[in-house]
Amino acid sequence: MTETWIILGATSAMARAFARALADRGAGLVLAARDLDEAEQQARDLRLRGAGFARAVAFDARRPEGFAALFENLGEGPVNAAVFAGAMPDQSAIDADPALIAAVCETNFTGPARVLSLLAPRIEAQGTGVIVGVGSVAGDRGRLGNYVYGASKAAFATYLSGLRNRLARRGGHVMTVKPGFVDTAMTWGLGGMFLVASPEAVAAAILKGVEARRNVIYVPGFWRAIMAIIRAIPEPIFKKLKI
Amino acid sequence: MRWSEGEWHGWGRALRAHGRLARPEKRADLAAILHDMPCPAIGNARSYGDACLNGDGAAIRMTRLDRVSDFDPETGELTAEAGVTLGALLRLFAPRGWMPPVLPGTGAVTLGGAIANDVHGKNHHGAGSFGQHVTWLRLLGADGVAREVRPGSDLFRATVGGLGQTGVILDVGLRLAPCPGQAVQVRESRIAGLDTFLDRLGESRATYCVGWIDATARGAGLGRGILEEAEIAAGAPPPVSPRAPATVPFDAPGALLSAPVVRAFNAAYLSRVPADGRDRQRALPEFFFPLDRISAWNRLYGRRGFHQFQCVLPHGSDARLRELLEDVAASKLASPLAVLKRLGDGRAGDLSFPMAGWTLALDLRNRPEAAELIDRLEARVVASGGRVYLAKDALAAPERVARMYPALSQWADAVRQADPDGVFATDLVRRLRLREASE
Numbered sequence A: 001m002t003e004t005w006i007i008l009g010a011t012s013a014m015a016r017a018f019a020r021a022l023a024d025r026g027a028g029l030v031l032a033a034r035d036l037d038e039a040e041q042q043a044r045d046l047r048l049r050g051a052g053f054a055r056a057v058a059f060d061a062r063r064p065e066g067f068a069a070l071f072e073n074l075g076e077g078p079v080n081a082a083v084f085a086g087a088m089p090d091q092s093a094i095d096a097d098p099a100l101i102a103a104v105c106e107t108n109f110t111g112p113a114r115v116l117s118l119l120a121p122r123i124e125a126q127g128t129g130v131i132v133g134v135g136s137v138a139g140d141r142g143r144l145g146n147y148v149y150g151a152s153k154a155a156f157a158t159y160l161s162g163l164r165n166r167l168a169r170r171g172g173h174v175m176t177v178k179p180g181f182v183d184t185a186m187t188w189g190l191g192g193m194f195l196v197a198s199p200e201a202v203a204a205a206i207l208k209g210v211e212a213r214r215n216v217i218y219v220p221g222f223w224r225a226i227m228a229i230i231r232a233i234p235e236p237i238f239k240k241l242k243i
Numbered sequence B: 001m002r003w004s005e006g007e008w009h010g011w012g013r014a015l016r017a018h019g020r021l022a023r024p025e026k027r028a029d030l031a032a033i034l035h036d037m038p039c040p041a042i043g044n045a046r047s048y049g050d051a052c053l054n055g056d057g058a059a060i061r062m063t064r065l066d067r068v069s070d071f072d073p074e075t076g077e078l079t080a081e082a083g084v085t086l087g088a089l090l091r092l093f094a095p096r097g098w099m100p101p102v103l104p105g106t107g108a109v110t111l112g113g114a115i116a117n118d119v120h121g122k123n124h125h126g127a128g129s130f131g132q133h134v135t136w137l138r139l140l141g142a143d144g145v146a147r148e149v150r151p152g153s154d155l156f157r158a159t160v161g162g163l164g165q166t167g168v169i170l171d172v173g174l175r176l177a178p179c180p181g182q183a184v185q186v187r188e189s190r191i192a193g194l195d196t197f198l199d200r201l202g203e204s205r206a207t208y209c210v211g212w213i214d215a216t217a218r219g220a221g222l223g224r225g226i227l228e229e230a231e232i233a234a235g236a237p238p239p240v241s242p243r244a245p246a247t248v249p250f251d252a253p254g255a256l257l258s259a260p261v262v263r264a265f266n267a268a269y270l271s272r273v274p275a276d277g278r279d280r281q282r283a284l285p286e287f288f289f290p291l292d293r294i295s296a297w298n299r300l301y302g303r304r305g306f307h308q309f310q311c312v313l314p315h316g317s318d319a320r321l322r323e324l325l326e327d328v329a330a331s332k333l334a335s336p337l338a339v340l341k342r343l344g345d346g347r348a349g350d351l352s353f354p355m356a357g358w359t360l361a362l363d364l365r366n367r368p369e370a371a372e373l374i375d376r377l378e379a380r381v382v383a384s385g386g387r388v389y390l391a392k393d394a395l396a397a398p399e400r401v402a403r404m405y406p407a408l409s410q411w412a413d414a415v416r417q418a419d420p421d422g423v424f425a426t427d428l429v430r431r432l433r434l435r436e437a438s439e
């Protein structure tokens, strides 16, 4: 029986690379995305690459009324999920329009968390299944440049930690992924990027982490050390830094 | 959709452009870009000169639109987006018995770039050019409208080999070729001089055939080198050495490729092959893309980059080819990379490079003497009725190129009709005034 993966935010470059890696091993793929035409185009690609099945379904993290439909016709095999949906508006845009804070939290945290909470009972019933949640190193500390985005990612990470605790009791596994800078639409054209990873490298690291049943991974791995240092900076000093 | 502002360059790194690059990740993003700010598409910037540059302007990097969308395992007919690389297609389809019918020397070339330069491979004498295997393409025009373009139309002839000037190629129908195995059986022969080389290249019945030349050799050794003749062999791939692909982390100093070093390197390279030749099994990518084992090898030529000179001389101009090689050897500017191949007459576009004859490609470090040498070589090429390859060119002059490409005015007519405002113009097209050509 082939594994099935629901991929939330399937049009993200990271998600695309991850889906291709899964298609290579014959997984069934449910591509949940806002842009359905795009997700259909991707589904064709994944089928030709060996996916057991691949289909596009409508998903907007800010429209919970559509969430239930994600779980229809999932096939026989165990169901897994990976969350890539995310939004990072400029902090300056958020400062100008604080209503965006709710939108960022819906996209990065509450929307995906609601979907995962709908899935959790099924994983408990299966007695197996993996959830991958993509957070960010930005969630490890509130920084001047993107602290609303960071706050939403921190909330998501905390949620994932609790969900891990819950599902681990029933054979499920939750892995939190904290990428550093990745070469995607989110960072294209932004200044100040360094040590940028390719989406394919991130996808490979996620698969490896899943195999090893890791709880929290930083990708690339050196970000764990970088963030440990950044977290260790005392607040009186940190508040004066621009990093 | 954010733009990335900065400098970019082709593979030779001698010419650079400052401008804005978009890299759409979704088809809807591409449509929006063409609506708001139409500009030329580029692939992986594996052209050497300025074909992929648009200085003080903008360009659309197509590499993220790279999906395959249809494949018929009975006929080998494939539909894919223009940003997919030929190396990726080889990886994906060779295990299923199919492969791109034409492969240039690097797997990083995109489908769009392969069409826009109507590229050729080591099998050109048999298989023809890339564009001859394209069954249709979807082109986004300057007006934002998507058109299906098929062989036989003026727009097809202007698009294939057309340097991106008719619009953005989005989807491509390509007829893959059967791939009978996962290994390549290569026969390597040592060749003593130019006459033998031309005889052997002319006589060879091999599907894939390419010559490496020691461009430093003079006198009796002029044109000596190694001939590779190859067939794809049935069976599993031979083990590839596990060595990870290397990379060149910084610009190398000029002395690295100085004349004595190159001479010594070439002599050693030649003597690897025993006098009576040898047979080797190679994995497909190793054979087709030997240079891809070292990423960013273009940095070996230092910060100022290098030029590749590639020309084709029609049959009957063997004496000219000899003069060309004599000039190169005497200049002491040659690098180890010098390739001689036979081309057939297969071509699919007005501006396609191939013609039946000999093609010679040489890398030359960027310095004033190299430009002077290339200028002299070009003059000989024009005189012999041959042409230089625009995918490699950075230095040619408009008048000469007009003489090399007799269908230029026909092409320019079609381009002016497809893109009257010149939104897809690139640095190369401006430098060579290609769009201005008329009868």
Ligand SMILES: Cc1cc2nc3c(=O)[nH]c(=O)nc-3n(C[C@H](O)[C@H](O)[C@H](O)COP(=O)(O)OP(=O)(O)OC[C@H]3O[C@@H](n4cnc5c(N)ncnc54)[C@H](O)[C@@H]3O)c2cc1C
Pocket (backbone or CB within 6 Å): B011, B040, B041, B042, B043, B044, B045, B046, B047, B048, B051, B052, B062, B082, B083, B103, B104, B105, B106, B108, B109, B110, B111, B112, B113, B114, B116, B117, B118, B119, B120, B121, B122, B162, B163, B164, B165, B167, B168, B169, B170, B291, B391, B392, B426
């Ligand atoms: C190591 C090496 C070996 C090579 N060997 C060979 C060889 O054996 N034979 C050969 O023929 N060539 C060879 N080449 C040249 C190469 O095949 C061509 O330059 C090719 O066009 C590069 O493709 P690209 O995707 O990088 O396109 P780019 O270099 O980025 O662009 C090339 C042209 O294509 C246009 N273009 C790209 N994508 C699109 C699109 N989607 N729609 C419209 N226009 C588009 C651009 O506007 C530009 O005019 C070699 C190059 C290298 C670096």
Ligand SMILES: NC(=O)c1ccc[n+]([C@@H]2O[C@H](COP(=O)([O-])OP(=O)(O)OC[C@H]3O[C@@H](n4cnc5c(N)ncnc54)[C@H](OP(=O)(O)O)[C@@H]3O)[C@@H](O)[C@H]2O)c1
Pocket (backbone or CB within 6 Å): A008, A009, A010, A011, A012, A013, A014, A015, A033, A034, A035, A059, A060, A061, A062, A083, A084, A085, A086, A087, A088, A107, A134, A135, A136, A137, A178, A179, A180, A181, A182, A183, A184, A185, A186, A187, B025
């Ligand atoms: N790139 C980095 O450097 C980096 C670093 C750390 C973490 N991350 C995280 O990695 C994940 C993937 O991002 P990416 O870098 O691949 O960038 P991306 O291409 O911009 O991906 C973001 C994805 O989220 C989707 N999305 C946005 N709002 C949505 C909504 N309301 N409902 C449903 N989907 C929505 C987008 O869909 P549309 O295509 O419809 O817009 C897109 O598929 C994100 O969670 C991001 O925060 C990225």
